[in-house]
Amino acid sequence: MKVLPVSAERFIDSLLDTGSTEDKINRIVEGFFILFPFSRLSLFSYSPINFISELIFSLHADGSMLNQDAIREDIRTIQPIYEAVLNKKARYITVSEDHSELPAKYVKKYKLSSVLVVPIKTGAMVIGCVLIDGYKGEESDKESMVQSAENYFGRAFIKLSLFDDKHMGHKLSPREIEVLEQLSIGWSTKEMAMNMGISEFTARDYIASAMKKLNVKHRAQAIGEAIRSGLIS
Template identity: 35%
Template sequence: MEKIVQLEDAASHEEKLFKILEVYMSLYPVRNGYLFRFSPLGYLGEGIILLNSTGIVYINEIRDNVRTLPFIHSSIVERRAKYCTGIELLKQTSGKYILTSNVNSLAVVPISYGSVVIGYICTTEFSKTAVIDEQTLSSLTDYGRLVGKYMEQSDDSKESQNLSKRELEVMRKISWGESMKEMAAAMDISELTVKQYVKSAIKKLGAYNRSHAVGILLRKGIIS
């Protein structure tokens, strides 16, 4: 808890994300951390940053349906940290992005608030003396929950409540999987106007994109 409080010193949202990994690496026997955001809309995992001994690397190019990554998917569904190594790792995880020939272990820490997972941390490098046992995994699970709770409480919920009726309607339709064309026809407006509503809603929510915006609204119970 003393370490989590350090997140309050962050001057910006970006610095807060960095501190999540910085605190994580100071608490546990890990040598790197990949931070992902997660949207339940389409089970989309999106890379944010990687922190290791050399510094920060932006990994925004990583976008994947986590259902194609069984080990990560199971950690998210069960909302608990998991660790996998050796042959079992090869069976459970795709090598599409973060796994290279010298990686033989993987830990996944879901970041959750209540029953909703909003992100996750992956680690592929561990200290030589690291022992990832049940006690450590339990602590990692707690860390993800504390971070999720802090992030939710520090969000400016007033922003989401200030969406106009049209903006909220558009975001709800996006969560239902409707296309721009379908929304425009149903609302009797142009596709350009729909795009403007989406853009303004994303800005008000402080989101990165429409999937992130929908995830925020789902998490807060504003849409369902």
């Protein structure tokens, strides 16, 4: 593992100093390759509502982008990744020649010999995961490497989430957040209006306003985005 002359904390701060959220995520990934001996990294989104994980992008250590396959899976069908997400803990998966817990189609296509799974959290909720392969380090360093990689992404995405949550908190009003909470537990517009002491028209107006600010097309999307942003649990 490479060692920088500054602490990992200061290094992460420097990565997240300026730029858009996309720029910051790209710098987090690039920073990982500076510190850790891997050859490929893939970032996936994850919905705790339907258990679907979807590829956002994949990069080689040299910065080149892989061909963007449309990977979208219910992770309950991929037990080791599901367990990592469920336990909110990084897991190193070794792929043997005669047996693998990972889908054969991905093992073959990407020539996987091992995969490090690191869940990405906002507060207590997993909103994504990083899949990293092509480990080039020493076997004796593997256990400490897994812990260090988990700490790296944990610190980096906590700082990124704090920035985004602060920004998002200013975008949505308390009432808009409240209607999303009511939606997330299954109340109808009529029921949430009664719970909140407002008219159905006003409740619908708050919902529409929240959806517009979150830039989503339907209510389920609004709930998912609010959960991923840490606005509701």
